[in-house]
Amino acid sequence: MRFSVLASGSSANATLIEAAGLRLLIDIGLNCRTLEQRLKALDVAPESLDGILITHEHTDHIGGLEVFTKKYTVPIFANYNTAAVIERQCRCHQRAVPEFNFFESGLPFMLGDLTITPVPIPHDTAEPVAYVIEDGAQKLGYFTDLGYVTEGVAQAITGCTALILESNHDLQMLRNSGRGFQLISRISGRAGHLSNDQACEAVATYASDELRTITLAHLSRDCNQPELAGALMSGTLKHIGKQNVTLAIAKQNESLPFMEL
Ligand SMILES: [Zn+2]
Ligand SMILES: [Zn+2]
Numbered sequence: 001m002r003f004s005v006l007a008s009g010s011s012a013n014a015t016l017i018e019a020a021g022l023r024l025l026i027d028i029g030l031n032c033r034t035l036e037q038r039l040k041a042l043d044v045a046p047e048s049l050d051g052i053l054i055t056h057e058h059t060d061h062i063g064g065l066e067v068f069t070k071k072y073t074v075p076i077f078a079n080y081n082t083a084a085v086i087e088r089q090c091r092c093h094q095r096a097v098p099e100f101n102f103f104e105s106g107l108p109f110m111l112g113d114l115t116i117t118p119v120p121i122p123h124d125t126a127e128p129v130a131y132v133i134e135d136g137a138q139k140l141g142y143f144t145d146l147g148y149v150t151e152g153v154a155q156a157i158t159g160c161t162a163l164i165l166e167s168n169h170d171l172q173m174l175r176n177s178g179r180g181f182q183l184i185s186r187i188s189g190r191a192g193h194l195s196n197d198q199a200c201e202a203v204a205t206y207a208s209d210e211l212r213t214i215t216l217a218h219l220s221r222d223c224n225q226p227e228l229a230g231a232l233m234s235g236t237l238k239h240i241g242k243q244n245v246t247l248a249i250a251k252q253n254e255s256l257p258f259m260e261l
Contacts, residue, residue: 009252020113054078056128081127168193169223
C-alpha cells in the first residue's frame with residue numbers, strides 16, 4: 001500500500017491511495033485541471049482510478065467532483081445522506097447529477113481485496129465519515145473534519161499502520177485570529193475541526209504499536225503553522241516512545257510524494 005496526499009487544507013482536499021491493485025481517491029476538492037496535473041506528476045492517469053470515496057459534502061472535499069466525473073468514468077462512493085445533499089445542490093444549479101454507489105456508515109464494504117470502513121464522525125454536515133482502508137497487511141486511517149474524537153474514531157485509530165490525521169488549528173491562534181465568535185465556536189466546537197492539541201492527544205491515547213507513519217492534514221492557513229503542528233506531534237511521539245514513527249505535513253498547494261507502507 002502507498003498513498004499521496006494530493007492536497008489538504010481549508011480550500012481543497014484529495015488523497016490518492018494505491019493498494020491491492022486498486023487506485024482510490026478519498027475526496028475530490030481540487031478542481032479538475034489541478035487534480036489532473038497532480039496525478040500526472042505522480043505518473044497516474046486520471047482514467048486509471050478505480051473509485052472516489054467521499055467523506056462529506058463541504059466544497060473543499062467535493063469541489064472537483066462534477067467536472068471530473070463528467071470527463072472520466074470513475075465510480076463514486078458515498079452514504080445516502082451525503083449523496084442526497086450533493087444531488088440536491090446539482091439540481092438546484094441545473095448541473096449534471098453524478099451517479100453514486102451507496103454504503104452504510106459504520107459498515108465495512110469490499111472493493112476488490114480492500115476492506116473499506118466508513119467511520120461516522122461528528123462534523124456539521126449531513127452524514128460525515130472518516131475512512132479506514134485495509135489490505136490484509138496495512139491499515140490506513142483517514143481522519144479529517146472531525147469535531148472531536150468519538151469512541152468509534154478512537155477504536156478505528158487503534159491498529160492503524162498509517163494515519164492521515166487532522167491537525168487543523170492552534171487554539172490560541174484561532175482565538176486571536178480576529179474571526180467572529182460564532183465562526184471560532186464552529187471551528188473549535190464538537191462539530192468542527194481537531195486542534196493540534198486534540199490530534200496529539202488522540203495519538204498519545206489511541207495509537208498502537210503498529211503505527212509507522214502520521215501525515216498531519218487539513219491545517220488552517222491562518223490559524224496554524226506547519227512547524228508548530230509538526231513540533232507538537234513530534235514532541236508527543238517522543239513522549240510516548242514512538243519517535244520512530246515518521247511524520248509528514250500535508251500541504252494545500254502541492255502534493256506530498258508517495259508514502260510507501
Ligand atoms: Zn468539512
Ligand atoms: Zn474540510
